[in-house]
Amino acid sequence: MKKRILITGGNGQLGNCLKKIAPDYELNYDFRFTDSSDLDITDEAAVFDFFEEYKPHYCINAAAYTAVDFAEKEEEMAFSVNADAVAFLAEASKKFKTTFIHVSTDYVFDGETEISYSEDDFTQPSGVYGASKLKGENLAIELNPESIIVRTSWLYSEFNKNFVKTMLNLFSQKEELSVVADQFGQPTNANDLAEALMKIIANENKTYGIFHFSNYPETTWYEFASKIAEFSKSKVKINPISTDQFPTAAKRPRRSTMDLSKIEEKYNVEIKHWEQSLEECIGILNNSK
Numbered sequence: 001m002k003k004r005i006l007i008t009g010g011n012g013q014l015g016n017c018l019k020k021i022a023p024d025y026e027l028n029y030d031f032r033f034t035d036s037s038d039l040d041i042t043d044e045a046a047v048f049d050f051f052e053e054y055k056p057h058y059c060i061n062a063a064a065y066t067a068v069d070f071a072e073k074e075e076e077m078a079f080s081v082n083a084d085a086v087a088f089l090a091e092a093s094k095k096f097k098t099t100f101i102h103v104s105t106d107y108v109f110d111g112e113t114e115i116s117y118s119e120d121d122f123t124q125p126s127g128v129y130g131a132s133k134l135k136g137e138n139l140a141i142e143l144n145p146e147s148i149i150v151r152t153s154w155l156y157s158e159f160n161k162n163f164v165k166t167m168l169n170l171f172s173q174k175e176e177l178s179v180v181a182d183q184f185g186q187p188t189n190a191n192d193l194a195e196a197l198m199k200i201i202a203n204e205n206k207t208y209g210i211f212h213f214s215n216y217p218e219t220t221w222y223e224f225a226s227k228i229a230e231f232s233k234s235k236v237k238i239n240p241i242s243t244d245q246f247p248t249a250a251k252r253p254r255r256s257t258m259d260l261s262k263i264e265e266k267y268n269v270e271i272k273h274w275e276q277s278l279e280e281c282i283g284i285l286n287n288s289k
């Protein structure tokens with residue numbers, strides 16, 4: 001019998017990457033991709049009805065309110081999607097014996113450290129988005145201890161809006177641009193995250209709790225942008241600037257580098273170098289032109 005996987009936020013960046021690889025797994029799994037038009041996760045009754053009807057073995061929550069700066073003004077909406085709705089999914093997962101796989105963020109940390117964050121390090125979000133995601137994590141674990149939470153960072157892919165696509169767009173319009181060089185983190189190709197989530201699902205001997213997944217090692221937005229330029233053969237000139245020179249509504253962590261050893265050990269997932277994963281993404285984007 002095929003195991004049933006419900007994916008929420010199926011039209012998002014991660015959702016699209018999961019859709020892309022789903023055919024590789026269709027021998028063993030049945031996938032049901034949903035998004036707010038057919039399963040609004042903030043609608044508690046709709047969530048429970050969906051679980052009742054589909055009875056998923058796994059639920060991957062790829063739905064989220066991800067507008068980090070807007071969240072500062074839309075606190076209620078951010079908490080509704082990133083916390084309240086996560087509670088509905090966690091509760092429904094518990095009721096229907098579904099393994100709940102929830103995706104979270106490095107923004108649960110304040111970034112004021114020189115050491116890579118491990119999963120049980122002190123969390124202290126500096127903005128509304130991070131606070132709403134942290135509340136979602138806590139609710140998931142409280143309501144369904146058999147939840148698997150995967151924190152990721154600096155997500156990009158060939159789909160939807162993201163830093164890589166924004167840069168490529170700017171490169172085609174400008175000869176020169178400035179990018180922040182004093183914030184450190186780990187880019188993540190969402191296709192690699194999608195494969196990691198399927199590896200977790202395939203593992204018969206599940207470990208629950210929080211895991212960190214990204215590409216490695218750490219870099220800065222400036223170095224990331226410079227590699228995007230190099231791999232896309234752009235002649236654009238990129239100037240390094242400081243965070244103070246690029247104010248945003250929500251404060252970003254200065255250094256949110258995550259330790260990846262737990263997911264590597266427990267789930268044997270491959271952690272790829274970010275430059276390799278970036279080159280693959282740019283290759284895909286070039287071929288689709």
Ligand SMILES: NC(=O)C1=CN([C@@H]2O[C@H](COP(=O)(O)OP(=O)(O)OC[C@H]3O[C@@H](n4cnc5c(N)ncnc54)[C@H](O)[C@@H]3O)[C@@H](O)[C@H]2O)C=CC1
Nearest residue numbers: 009011012013014036040041063064066103105152154155
């Ligand atoms: N984008 C990034 O740089 C990072 C993202 N993350 C996390 O990774 C996960 C995936 O992010 P992305 O794919 O980039 O997000 P995205 O913004 O591309 O996709 C989110 C999806 O959720 C859907 N959605 C929003 N509200 C909904 C609702 N009420 N009911 C059902 N669906 C709803 C949207 O329609 C969209 O399709 C999220 O949990 C996010 O918080 C973590 C770190 C970095």
